[in-house]
Amino acid sequence: MCGITGIHYSDAARMGDRGQLERMTHALDHRGPDGVGFHIEPGVALGHARLSIIDLGGGAQPIHNEDQTVWITYNGEVFNYIELRRMLVERGHRFYTESDTEVIVHLYEELGDRFVEELNGQFAFALWDRRRRRMVFARDRAGILPLYYARVPGGIAFGSEVKALIAGGLVKPELDPDGLDELMTFWAPLAPRTIFRGVEQLPPGHMAVLEGDRFESRPYWQWHFPESGAHRRGVVTDLQDELRGVLADATQIRLRADVPVGAYLSGGLDSSSLVALLKERVPDTLQTFSIGFDDPRLDESEHQRAVSKFLDTNHNHVQCTLSDIAQVFPRTIRHSEMPVLRTAPAPMQVLSRLVRQSNVKVVLTGEGADEVLGGYDIFKESKVRQFWARFPESKWRPALLKRLYPYLDLTSAQSAAYLQEFFGIGLANPDDPCFSHLPRWATTAQCKLFWSDDLRARTSGNPIERLRAALPAEMSRWHPFNRSEYVEARTLLPSYLLASQGDRMLMASSVEGRFPFLDHRLIGFANALHPSYKMHVLREKNLLKEAMRSRLPASITARHKQPYRAPDAAAFLGPHAPEYVNELMGRAAIARYGYFDPDKVGRLVAKLGRAKVPAARDNMAFVGILSTQLWHAQFVDGQTIN
């Protein structure tokens, strides 16, 4: 992957400032440490920081067409570029590089704005068409790669990360209270909103055209499900074979690179399935990477070792301690560019560092399988709640809830009566498109208890109502399971998992991630299936388990899904707490930044200090407050905290 930057000026004759463009681009050196490139002409400035993966010698950007009237600065990979290039050459296009980037330029010439629909990959780019004086932006379907933009004096500036806009002096960093409101509901602001006032992001699956001052974006692809009753059904073994075939091809084309490709191995079903398919294609040299924790409730090392041994990979492991998390956390926020409610991104940064130190530039990951193939507990939870909603007076229907979260100590110790009260939220309206996610969002929103009156007064509207109003009308005709999948794919996946915990943590170490489960052909296959193939009663990802059963250790396909979690507040408390924590969580800094109530934050810190087992919501509030403080200190105050 790479970093892209640029400015489109309203004044077609205006020449860009080279120094400003260089500052913007060098702010993204971590995304592209292998070189920078620039193109400036009247009305347009394009910058590029390159991480060389394909065509190491010839792929320097920005890249142009035959007569230099179409230019592109591009971040990502188009995995079907070989097939597209063959077609374009047959049609008479001449190439001057071997890169996938140049394919996009010629494809645009050939197909016009329909060109994006032909791309299978992960990408974010800006393409400048000098003849028509228009800039075309696009972002991949699932939202793997980022693209931010802002209206600035004289035009529109863009970049792969907001820090490019800040480095160019184009944006004054300031918190958008509604962005924080969404973050403390959905875990991240939802596109086009960001945490920075005045900065937007292009939503996943969208393209935008900028002509003069007019900027219009539209979706070219969306998550879509059949109407209830129109799902695909078939012979189970045939569907298993088909799934394995699509996944194998999605994996195969993601091996296209001129540098070594490795894989993350968490010890769960998804990454183990990928590694099994990879091992059939890269039998001798496959390197796998995993992370472990000292806390046995979070650690999956035993399963990682089992898969690595079974598949005979060259395995690399890093143990992440509490102090590692505390130490890398400020940098985590510098890269995520937004507060987070869990520390989970921090160990992902430690893991990507291990990959880079092992001289591997590209890793395949299992991210996306839970969304596409029905893996999350929230889908089960919603299924039980839907089942319960048919007979709300039933005593035994909600008892199924007790089976859902066996890995949470506290939950297993609780009274069923309380689980019923908590998960009963929204039960009276099971047709609400947000039904599945209301308990999670209600828990997350507890973080707002700590807000200052001033911050509360500066928010407008209700984030859930805003989302509800933006959901597609046809959702009401979808199966409830598909509605849950859609909400997850629209909210948490692109806004948090692929961003703060995905691209940003990979790029912090200049490593490219690739996501076979998010191949749009696989998404299309899975979305068409009746939900019962994905979630068989309460057995998650059933089709994938059965499809991969013969290729994995029995202990892996039999496992209950363990969500990836990392130690939270414990990493920052006690005698070894880093100085920045005491400083930023102290009364003075809380009052100075003004987002939170110093008195309440003091009581939270004191409570966590004496808690034997911190409650989940206290952990979440603590991490959310600390990371907001770190965000402000580093972006608004301009401090560097190490």
Next chain:
Amino acid sequence: MTDALRDKIRGFILENYLFTADTKALGMDDSLLGRGIVDSTGMLEIIFFIEEQLGVKVKDEEMIPDNLDSVNRIATFVEARRKAA
């Protein structure tokens, strides 16, 4: 029912769930679940408090909202158990 017991329970909930000393923030009959003050995991802390600070053991079948969902309900439950002991 003693005011001291109710004040102690309210003080615990204010300190640990509402993070304030302002007694106006919690009415004696406010529903802890209904107001989102306690979630499903938070109940465990209240039970620890009742057992460790108020000296009353809570049996599994007693862990129900009828006994524990407001300051007054907790106080009534604790007093009844103390009398029965």
